[in-house]
Amino acid sequence: MKIGLLITCLADAMFPDVGRATVDVLERLGHTVDFPAEQSCCGQMHVNTGYQKAALPLVERFADVFAPYDAVVAPSGSCVGSVRHQHGLVARRFGSGGLQDAVGHVAGKTYELSELLVDVLGVTDVGAYFPHRVTYHPTCHSLRMLRVGDKPLRLLQAVDGIQLVDLPDADQCCGFGGTFAVKNADTSTAMLTDKMRHVLDTGAQLCSAGDSSCLMHIGGGLSRIRSGVGTVHLAQILAATRARPYVLDQAARDRATSGVLDGRA
């Protein structure tokens, strides 16, 4: 199976470890992953902020770049949601009939990581090792737009050594919502405060999720109040093994990757 990786603009620029981890998991399971470098962004930020026409070239590019793959995977429920639900909308409003077909074709084979692993590849135990106390935030778009259900939790439950703690009010939004976080910063922060309170109540060391954007928001809040609780993407947990364990200390993680610009970590 030829799997194309949609890295998402945010992970590409800010959280490359999440992309590496996604590649690591899939390669460890014996699959070949390709990263078409012509990709950029799914256009979700444009559509959600009201600039649908500006999203059109991004939607066109996405459909072109990922057409040749058997499956497309992204470590983000939100971006996959955009591909499945918004690309068609933009194509209908501004694109040609050809684009509508192309968009529908690619959307049908684009999966969020837990969907690809559980539904397409048929695995729940990916052979990971993660000896830490973790709570999982299911994220709105994975939960309500993609309906991934308990797939991420089933993957996590199969991880060796993990102490998985239920997050109270898990289905409540963390308050990110893209530009909502800056346009309605006060309301967003009020939502974030409640999410952080629930995360801290679990006593977890790390809050995990399947979306770097929500994690950037929750993690930004937890870091601001010096909570000592970190964030980790689902892919990073699934990529960790006894031989290559996840390093909890961010500074140490930075040091580990800064010296390997020309080789694999």
Place this chain on the structure above:
Amino acid sequence: MSAVMLGMPTLPPPAPRGVGHLRGDESFPDAARHSLADTQLRANLGHATRTIRAKRASVVAELPDWEELREAGRQLKVHTMAHLPDYLEQLEAAVTARGGIVHWARDAAEANRIVTELVQAKGVDEVVKVKSMATQEIGLNEALEAAGISAWETDLAELIVQLGHDKPSHILVPAIHRNRSEIRQIFLDEMGDVDPDLTDEPSVLAGAARLHLRRKFLSAEVAISGANYAIAETGTIGVVESEGNGRMCLTLPQTLITVMGIEKLVPRYTDLEVFLQLLPRSSTGERMNPYTSMWTGITPDDGPQEFHLVLLDNGRTQVLADEEGRDALNCIRCSACLNVCPVYERAGGHAYGSVYPGPIGAILSPLLTGVEDNASLPFASSLCGACYDACPVKINIPEILVHLRARHTEEYAEEHTVPSVEAVAMSTLSFVMRDPRRWRLALRSGRLGRILGRRRGAIGEIPLPVVKQWTETRDLARPPQQTFRDWWAATHDGDRS
């Protein structure tokens, strides 16, 4: 001589400015900033929405066919809206045949004028009111007051709001922002005929309101109501409620005036099977509401002997004309979306500036008034999708919010020669992102941000526009040494750049 209409009828306008309650004084972010700091409001809303969410979830879970009911409700509404002119005329004929009088009101001002004249014709200066969103929307109480007519709200929560010279903050629970000691004080200050030893026990407060209202019920000659639904085939109008005060208004006075939005129609009597299951469970979290009142025209010697139905447009035809937004008219005013909305739960109803708060208000208000008159509302959502899941008629609120955001940016661009800073940023980003080479360079330049955040590995508050909005309350992650694509190029694909 009566005027002769020439040519095509024109589309009724959006809800006009200067009358009614569909527009706020402040933008949503500004209003929310104030309400978020209201400890009483936050506590009341947190408690009330949590309680009602749990009640709704448990009664919805009892019905194995809930999803089929929702789909039936949606399809009935979509069908009705697609044939609205026909059903409205059918309703008019049925109501008229049963002795009712139908009036058509293009907007709030016209509806207020019709109702005021009807009351004046009866020679009274006092009316009792059944809780109604439509009459709140058009500001009927203020219009009547200007004509020297006192309109008494008889729903307990609406009465609290009215006596407190306040505005409703929830569709179902208008006084959700008040606590019992505040209510006691309002009663003492405003009720006039209340026992001065009134305590703040809920049952004592309810008793005081009951005494106060009984006097109004027994003396009022005219009642004004809204409607939860009207049945086109029979001309039957219905109101569902909990307290029975609506029933008093609908049966005791001799004259009844009902103001109803033109979208509140169902085609057949049997359609109530669907909506009377969906509405109470979604609204109060009850299997059935205590009082369901239905009337068809007038019944000789029983109840009101004069019945007027005022059919209100006030922007609804404009909503119907918006292909992507028209499903907002399918709303049955249950308020389930308010109770599940994390934004409503924290900011409260007043922040929306309209009688329609919460997710449904964030789409309905701008659709009724025109987007530019409520431009901040479509953005008052994190698009978390909880409202869509809770809606008994499956209105895709997040999708309509996104559509209205586009309408706003496009209408703004048409009206202004200089584009907004945001529009420039978005088109620049699109220009950079559509070309892999430009995008790679832009991504690499992100490393410059590593200058910041060296001290503790994260970036704190930065006093720049937009960035400040983020960094006031959250740290920014420090950009990585290497983008993903550069790592990929170095490790996987020598021939790709």
